[in-house]
Amino acid sequence: MGFRATVLTLYPEMFPGPLGVSLAGRALERGQWAMEAVQIRDFATDKHRSVDDTPAGGGAGMVLKADVLAGAIDSVAADSRPRLLMSPRGRPLTQQRVREIAGGEGVVIVCGRFEGVDQRVIEARGLEEVSIGDYILSGGEPAALTLLDAVVRILPGVMGNDLSGVHESFEGGLLEHPHYTRPQLFEDREIPAVLTSGNHAAIDKWRHEQAMKLTRERRPDLLTGNKPD
Numbered sequence: 001m002g003f004r005a006t007v008l009t010l011y012p013e014m015f016p017g018p019l020g021v022s023l024a025g026r027a028l029e030r031g032q033w034a035m036e037a038v039q040i041r042d043f044a045t046d047k048h049r050s051v052d053d054t055p056a057g058g059g060a061g062m063v064l065k066a067d068v069l070a071g072a073i074d075s076v077a078a079d080s081r082p083r084l085l086m087s088p089r090g091r092p093l094t095q096q097r098v099r100e101i102a103g104g105e106g107v108v109i110v111c112g113r114f115e116g117v118d119q120r121v122i123e124a125r126g127l128e129e130v131s132i133g134d135y136i137l138s139g140g141e142p143a144a145l146t147l148l149d150a151v152v153r154i155l156p157g158v159m160g161n162d163l164s165g166v167h168e169s170f171e172g173g174l175l176e177h178p179h180y181t182r183p184q185l186f187e188d189r190e191i192p193a194v195l196t197s198g199n200h201a202a203i204d205k206w207r208h209e210q211a212m213k214l215t216r217e218r219r220p221d222l223l224t225g226n227k228p229d
Ligand code: SAH
Pocket: 085, 086, 087, 088, 089, 110, 111, 112, 113, 114, 115, 116, 117, 130, 131, 132, 133, 134, 135, 136, 137, 138, 139, 140, 141, 143
């Protein structure tokens, strides 16, 4: 059995969405991973099928109801898959966490909407809050798609060339070196001569220097280990 993703959402029609095409889509067709989207509204308990209510204590917006969400979560077979809640308050997603998730049997992902979800369901169902960055989306769905894209591309056999996954930005703790391809001359810019020299030791050295330089300029936190989280 391959990697299995279950996504709890008010908009199941957003899935697999972009993950149904290209690399992830072909892997989905081949059965290298599987996904199901569960409609949270199916677990509403009143005749209006409401999923949200006004925030206790007042204020703008609506809050996803704990009982409805818990019903949706409990409909997913209990297994050892981590249960994530996409949330701007969560721990920022890293390539390391992506690798851990990809190494497991799958994941259950809750997509928030409105102002977010009732705190009690986060605690009662042990949801791990995960953020994809310091900005606010209108819902957790694009965040879930982002996380799943990052996971699926590194599943065994999904990328044509399995080695290409290990040379990316972050995998070696550095941002990646720049890339070039033909034509040799673009407008007035040449491909750096070392890359066409055939000297592989010199190429590796140049790429490492470029990666160090870029990382120092753009993400010194990656070098000092001072992670934003
Ligand atoms: N009021 C909340 C934001 C709610 S946005 C706050 O200020 O923290 C609505 C939903 O979008 C959230 O419940 C979450 O599921 C999703 N979302 C928004 N931004 C996100 C981010 N940066 N990462 C992951 N999920 C996010």
